[in-house]
Structure formats: C-alpha cells, structure tokens
Amino acid sequence: MHVIEKRPVKNSINDLLSDIFRMYSQVMDENDFQYGFLKFWQIAERMALSDPNGPSTDSIKKIITYFTDPTPEFDLSPYIEKLSEKRNDLVHRGIENIEEADFNILKSICERGIQWLYFNRFNFKTLKHLEVFYNSKDLNESEIKATIDTLNYITKQRIK
16 A cells, blocks of 8 residues: 555645554454444544544534445435444443444444545545535535635635
C-alpha cells in the first residue's frame, strides 16, 4: 500500500486514512466485543470527522449510513440507530449488551467507509473538502445552484 509510505500531510485524506488504519489495526487485536465495538465506533466518528466541536451523534449516524449505500430495499439506518443506542448504554450507563453480531455489523460498516474513503481520496484535497462533501451531499439541484451562486458572489466581493 503506497498511499502511506511517508508521513501524510496534516489534515489531508491520507492523514485521515493513516489514522483510521492505525485504529483498525488496534481493534483487530482486541478480543473483547464491548471494547472492540467502542473502538469501531471511534473509527466511525473519525471517518465522520468528529471532534469535541464536530458532528453530533445524528450526523455521525447519517454519514456512516451513507457508507452502506442504502436503498428502499436495503437500509441499515434503523440498525445503526440501535448500535448508537447500545454504544450510549455502554459508555454512559455501563450496560454491556454488545453482541458479536453488533460488533460484526459495525466492523462491516466501518470497512465500507474505509474503502469508500480510500477509493475517493483523490476527490478531496483536504479534510475541509470532505467536510463540505458530507454537508452538501444531500442538497438538491436548486440548493447546490444557490450555494454555488452565493460562493461565487463571496469570491467576487473579496476580489474588490
């Protein structure tokens, strides 16, 4: 894998991937489903660009649902909601109800997200570009046009 032969540029997609691959390697050595599940949730948070001031749990769930490529026939969002509840129970209440299936589903979702990020790494120069994508991916055509028009206006105003 030549993508991370040298130290990636800070705040680049390769920097994000390097961090995620490190976290993935650590979780694959874990034998405890509870702890492993939390580590995979941290990977999901990292893929969603979460930080203390970053996306809410709802945003994280929405982004990781995107990685599952939902269709009306196949939509994991209700299950992702359940995984989020189980994560909150474990973290905030100490309730250990993570099952092997929960661990494996979250692992699969994270692997799809990692794969998506890896294959799309050339489409986003920085994490800011990826953040803009996450925030804009659900806009309809008129919203996209309005956003572009507004950004063009701002750019023209700054040139003056």
